[in-house]
Amino acid sequence: MNLAFLQDFGPIGILVLGAAACSWLDLGQARGDWGRRAPSRWVALAALLLAFLASIGFWHSSFGPNPPDVEHGSFLIDRFALFFYAVGLAAAGAVVLCGADAEVEVAPHTGVYHALLLMATAGVLFTASAADLISLAVGLALTSLPLAIAQGLSKTNLTALRTATRSLTLGGALLLAFIGGEAIVAGLSGTTSLSSIARQSLPVDPLMGLAALLLVVGALGQLGVFPFGGWRALELERTPLAAGTARTVLPALAAMAALLRLLPGALGAMPQDWTVTVSVVAALTLVVAPILALRERRLLRAVQLLVVAQVALCLLDLLDVSKPATASLLYLLLSLVPIAAATLGLWGALRGAGEEDTKVALRGLWARTPWLAGMLALLVAAAAGLPPLAGFFVRIFSVEAALRAGFGWLALVALVSGVVGVLVAYRWVMVIFDARVDGPEIVLPGRVALVGVVLCGVSFLGFVVAMGPLLGIATRAALPPLFGP
Amino acid sequence: MPTDISLTLIVFVPAVGALLVLGLPVDTDLQRFRVRTTALFATLIPLLIAIFDVLGEVGSPSQGALAQPALNAPWLRHFFLQLDYHLGTDGLNLMLLFAVTAVFPALILASWRQRERYRTYFAMVLLVEVSLTGAFATQDLLLFLVFFALPVVPLSVLVAAGGSGAGRRVLISQSLSSAALLAAILLMLLRTGNVTFDFLTLGTNNPVKGAPALIVAVLLLFAFASRMAIFPLHRWLVEGVSSAPTPVGMLLTIASLPVGAYGLVRVLLNMDPLASLQLVRPLLALALVALFWGALAARGSRDPRRIVGFALVAITGPVLLGVISFSETSISGALGLAFAYVFFAPLLVLTVGALCDRAGRRQLTDLAGAAAGAPRLRLLFALGVAGLLGVPLLAGFPGLFQLLLGSFVAHRYVTSLTCLGLLLLTASLWRLLGAIFWTGPKAELQLAIADSHGSEFYAGWIMAGMLIVFGFSAGYFVPYTVHGTDLVAARVSSYAPPPAPAPKGTHK
Numbered sequence: 001m002n003l004a005f006l007q008d009f010g011p012i013g014i015l016v017l018g019a020a021a022c023s024w025l026d027l028g029q030a031r032g033d034w035g036r037r038a039p040s041r042w043v044a045l046a047a048l049l050l051a052f053l054a055s056i057g058f059w060h061s062s063f064g065p066n067p068p069d070v071e072h073g074s075f076l077i078d079r080f081a082l083f084f085y086a087v088g089l090a091a092a093g094a095v096v097l098c099g100a101d102a103e104v105e106v107a108p109h110t111g112v113y114h115a116l117l118l119m120a121t122a123g124v125l126f127t128a129s130a131a132d133l134i135s136l137a138v139g140l141a142l143t144s145l146p147l148a149i150a151q152g153l154s155k156t157n158l159t160a161l162r163t164a165t166r167s168l169t170l171g172g173a174l175l176l177a178f179i180g181g182e183a184i185v186a187g188l189s190g191t192t193s194l195s196s197i198a199r200q201s202l203p204v205d206p207l208m209g210l211a212a213l214l215l216v217v218g219a220l221g222q223l224g225v226f227p228f229g230g231w232r233a234l235e236l237e238r239t240p241l242a243a244g245t246a247r248t249v250l251p252a253l254a255a256m257a258a259l260l261r262l263l264p265g266a267l268g269a270m271p272q273d274w275t276v277t278v279s280v281v282a283a284l285t286l287v288v289a290p291i292l293a294l295r296e297r298r299l300l301r302a303v304q305l306l307v308v309a310q311v312a313l314c315l316l317d318l319l320d321v322s323k324p325a326t327a328s329l330l331y332l333l334l335s336l337v338p339i340a341a342a343t344l345g346l347w348g349a350l351r352g353a354g355e356e357d358t359k360v361a362l363r364g365l366w367a368r369t370p371w372l373a374g375m376l377a378l379l380v381a382a383a384a385g386l387p388p389l390a391g392f393f394v395r396i397f398s399v400e401a402a403l404r405a406g407f408g409w410l411a412l413v414a415l416v417s418g419v420v421g422v423l424v425a426y427r428w429v430m431v432i433f434d435a436r437v438d439g440p441e442i443v444l445p446g447r448v449a450l451v452g453v454v455l456c457g458v459s460f461l462g463f464v465v466a467m468g469p470l471l472g473i474a475t476r477a478a479l480p481p482l483f484g485p
Numbered sequence: 486m487p488t489d490i491s492l493t494l495i496v497f498v499p500a501v502g503a504l505l506v507l508g509l510p511v512d513t514d515l516q517r518f519r520v521r522t523t524a525l526f527a528t529l530i531p532l533l534i535a536i537f538d539v540l541g542e543v544g545s546p547s548q549g550a551l552a553q554p555a556l557n558a559p560w561l562r563h564f565f566l567q568l569d570y571h572l573g574t575d576g577l578n579l580m581l582l583f584a585v586t587a588v589f590p591a592l593i594l595a596s597w598r599q600r601e602r603y604r605t606y607f608a609m610v611l612l613v614e615v616s617l618t619g620a621f622a623t624q625d626l627l628l629f630l631v632f633f634a635l636p637v638v639p640l641s642v643l644v645a646a647g648g649s650g651a652g653r654r655v656l657i658s659q660s661l662s663s664a665a666l667l668a669a670i671l672l673m674l675l676r677t678g679n680v681t682f683d684f685l686t687l688g689t690n691n692p693v694k695g696a697p698a699l700i701v702a703v704l705l706l707f708a709f710a711s712r713m714a715i716f717p718l719h720r721w722l723v724e725g726v727s728s729a730p731t732p733v734g735m736l737l738t739i740a741s742l743p744v745g746a747y748g749l750v751r752v753l754l755n756m757d758p759l760a761s762l763q764l765v766r767p768l769l770a771l772a773l774v775a776l777f778w779g780a781l782a783a784r785g786s787r788d789p790r791r792i793v794g795f796a797l798v799a800i801t802g803p804v805l806l807g808v809i810s811f812s813e814t815s816i817s818g819a820l821g822l823a824f825a826y827v828f829f830a831p832l833l834v835l836t837v838g839a840l841c842d843r844a845g846r847r848q849l850t851d852l853a854g855a856a857a858g859a860p861r862l863r864l865l866f867a868l869g870v871a872g873l874l875g876v877p878l879l880a881g882f883p884g885l886f887q888l889l890l891g892s893f894v895a896h897r898y899v900t901s902l903t904c905l906g907l908l909l910l911t912a913s914l915w916r917l918l919g920a921i922f923w924t925g926p927k928a929e930l931q932l933a934i935a936d937s938h939g940s941e942f943y944a945g946w947i948m949a950g951m952l953i954v955f956g957f958s959a960g961y962f963v964p965y966t967v968h969g970t971d972l973v974a975a976r977v978s979s980y981a982p983p984p985a986p987a988p989k990g991t992h993k
Contacts, residue, residue, distance in 0.1 A: 324565045366605060374507065387634040387663075396627075396667060400565050403675045415668055419660045426638055426656050430645055433605055467568075468561045475564065 011051040011058075011085055012122045018047025019118040026111020040111035041096060041103070041448075044118055048093045051125075055085035074132035074193075083330055083477035084128030084257045091249045091337040092121040097452030098345030099242030101352045101445055106153040106240045113153055113243060116146040120250045127254040133182040133192040136258045140178060143254040144171045144222060150243035151235070163238040167247065170221070170228075178218025178258075184211035185267075197266040212274035215262060216281065222255035224248060224308045225285040225315070236304055241351065245344040248304070249337065256314060256333060264321040275319050275405065282315035283413050290420035299357040299376065299428055300347045306383035306421055307339055310391060313398035316414060319405035326478035328397035331471050335390035335463050338456035342379050345453035346372070349445035364434045373432045375457060382460045384425035385418060390463040491538055492555055492572040495531040495586060496619045502527020503611040511603045521597060524607035528589040528614060535586040539962075542579055546964035555624070566674055567681045571624040576969015577751055577820065580962060581743055582621040584827035584951070588739055589614045591947035595835055596732040597940035602646065609639040613736060620744055626682035626752065630670060633712075633748070634663035636740055643736065644729040651724035655737070658721040662711035666748075669704035672697060673756075688755040688976060702760030705753045706768075713745030715801045716775040723794035731838030734790070735831035742801055742830070746823040749808045750816055750973060758977040761809065768809045769899050776802025776906035783913035787849045789837045792917050797830050799910045800873060803903055806896070807888035811977040815891025816970040821884025821963065822875075825952065829872030829881060832948040836866040839941060840921065843934045849917070854924040859936035863922045865945040870914050872952045874907065880955035883963050 127139025152164035236244040293305035317329035385391025555573035619632035645652025714722035779799025807819030875885030
């Protein structure tokens with residue numbers, strides 16, 4: 001009996017097993033067997049760690065440089081996929097750690113929440129490995145649907161339930177659009193295999209433009225770009241925080257993996273079909289998100305919108321079908337993970353303390369809780385991409401990619417958007433460091449969440465110091481076979 | 486000779502100091518004293534190292550021509566671009582680097598009476614020092630961009646935190662300036678495919694040609710002119726100096742002209758000499774307008790702080806003239822004046838700020854004779870003005886003298902007009918000097934301004950002392966700077982059109 005598939009699906013299998021264990025533990029948690037402890041958290045972390053180690057092991061194995069044809073070409077464990085494995089697993093781990101304080105919002109179903117989180121992470125891994133139109137759609141569904149369900153775990157909160165239902169509906173609609181686009185591509189090319197599509201020279205057909213539009217809208221909606229950025233911020237605020245954050249991070253990773261496989265990968269030979277759509281969406285997001293952030297009176301919503309603006313920079317990288325641009329995009333995604341996770345940790349602490357994140361509530365925070373204020377200021381700076389943090393370099397790379405792709409106007413928009421982002425950061429830093437207001441001290445995040453937040457804070461600078469090696473890894477991950485016309 | 490570790494220490498010891506400061510408690514007077522002394526030590530260590538570097542380097546002027554061996558570690562390779570952690574000193578940057586390290590202890594002393602936000606204030610000041618020393622020490626354009634953009638938010642926060650509305654103006658103008666520099670770099674990268682941004686490589690291989698070169702030059706010019714606060718991009722400096730707390734105003738001046746002037750020479754002239762030559766005429770006009778406009782605005786203003794601000798805007802004109810005259814002497818003079826600016830500009834802000842703060846008044850007429858009972862303040866202000874106007878035996882003199890000498894050869898009429906503008910500026914400052922510092926007190930005003938003392942006195946004398954020391958020892962360090970400008974000037978002159986042949990029949 002050939003059991004090689006067990007090795008192929010090792011990391012995903014570990015996550016599925018972890019999810020099963022968390023579900024089982026949830027029964028005990030619901031009965032109160034574990035008291036206030038949340039053993040499912042540690043099981044989830046252990047599963048993520050094991051899957052991470054297994055992925056790292058693949059990197060040096062024969063899978064990496066020469067990916068074998070796994071499962072009849074529909075599933076590929078190349079270095080590109082392994083990069084997403086690592087980032088997806090690290091992101092999920094950061095969400096579990098930083099969301100420790102926010103778990104109360106899904107109590108007593110903490111175990112179910114962790115199980116759904118692990119399933120969504122498995123979805124990210126599946127999407128990253130997908131080398132077929134069908135498996136791409138399955139991966140995206142596997143990522144977004146469990147998290148939409150997790151958002152509805154706060155059963156007594158009617159607003160949360162309504163928002164979760166809308167989120168589920170919206171996610172489903174976007175998925176449908178994506179599948180519609182895939183169907184047209186499959187119909188025109190006569191195959192669902194991405195590598196076969198890439199090898200064909202498809203005829204010029206207006207339907208291909210429609211397919212590109214559907215694919216781009218379907219995938220980019222998951223990323224929270226225009227016009228879904230405001231919705232994402234609202235969703236994060238109204239639903240359980242940890243689930244909302246995971247809903248922001250993990251589907252974005254999966255969607256970006258899918259877009260990379262599809263656009264520069266399979267359709268890289270005909271960029272004229274999709275680059276205009278991508279550039280328009282990118283420009284709208286780059287303009288709207290920072291302006292909304294500038295008008296925002298709640299800090300963490302503003303951070304969320306700044307993150308959306310950074311996600312739009314990914315689209316600039318997408319326009320240039322080249323290895324450095326793809327590597328830059330991968331590095332950008334990596335740098336966004338700690339920002340999202342730190343937002344979760346700090347917001348969780350504020351919510352847990354019954355505090356608001358409005359300007360009035362945070363005015364003069366520096367005098368009351370210096371460490372929290374410092375971390376919030378660092379978070380805003382990272383989200384706005386102030387030098388010398390990773391976001392600053394990421395903007396340079398993305399603008400360069402847009403220029404190389406011949407989108408000079410978009411590069412200009414990205415630069416102006418960066419200046420507006422700096423203005424947002426400045427406004428909030430001024431609020432936090434206002435000395436005219438004093439008040440009671442705000443408690444710091446709990447011990448587990450604090451560890452997560454501190455790790456995220458260290459990675460803000462660490463990603464810059466280690467930029468060379470990280471981009472080296474990203475460059476190796478951006479290797480063919482699926483890339484480039 | 487600067488070693489790898491010495492320049493890294495100069496740049497990053499203040500960053501360590503900032504972190505330490507942020508971690509210290511500030512509940513009691515003793516604890517607040519510790520915060521201040523920690524910040525002071527974090528600025529003194531780079532100064533001591535810089536003194537050794539200067540003493541080791543300046544004695545051999547020929548070493549100024551090329552960046553001395555320093556740390557050059559690859560940071561980012563095999564990508565769109567290469568980024569190196571490359572620090573090094575040569576004739577262009579060593580003296581400016583030293584000046585920045587020398588003025589920051591004075592700035593900390595001037596901030597000794599800071600009442601609020603001890604930790605953030607000193608941490609941000611130290612962060613600005615990191616950015617300035619980093620900008621001068623780096624030999625890589627991308628790293629220069631990082632250090633160029635780094636002080637924008639701290640400076641804006643410091644200005645705004647003092648209750649001034651100028652913070653946003655500082656933020657927007659300087660963010661746009663950084664964005665322009667970034668755009669220029671990216672355009673250069675796009676047009677050439679040149680992946681390295683090492684200053685030496687960029688200087689030897691002219692990367693961009695044709696119309697794009699002109700666009701790059703205009704973007705660079707906007708970036709550095711805005712940082713220098715040249716007319717019409719000067720309002721952030723004037724508003725900042727006139728409305729921010731005195732030490733923050735001092736900090737703004739240190740972060741303005743020296744970095745901008747250095748950027749013009751190091752980046753614009755070095756990399757884009759042909760476009761610089763094409764832009765000479767508009768730039769000459771700009772230099773004259775900046776000087777006359779600044780001098781006239783200083784003459785017309787009634788607020789002593791604004792008068793100083795406009796005087797500092799006026800002096801950007803001669804510096805620009807020196808840079809675009811393209812000779813070793815004039816460029817060296819421009820950098821020499823920028824060097825002196827690091828001392829006289831904050832000194833002027835300190836003395837005028839001290840006077841206005843103590844009197845609680847901002848109008849020249851209300852302050853008439855206010856400094857009659859403050860001889861120390863009077864002397865410090867006079868030294869600052871003398872430094873600005875290039876009075877012999879002060880540090881401003883060698884710079885201004887070389888600048889005018891070098892510029893006269895290339896643009897005699899413009900240089901003559903510049904001399905006229907400097908006379909106008911002298912008259913404007915004389916009005917301030919006469920009205921407040923030399924006039925006797927009016928009985929009806931009954932102003933009793935306390936003289937400079939304690940930390941403020943020491944801060945003033947550090948800057949005044951530097952002006953005097955470097956005025957006397959000009960012969961020792963000027964050749965080093967002149968050698969530093971050799972390559973840049975030679976590079977520009979290699980692109981200059983050959984002189985037209987003399988018509989036949991003319992006498993030889």
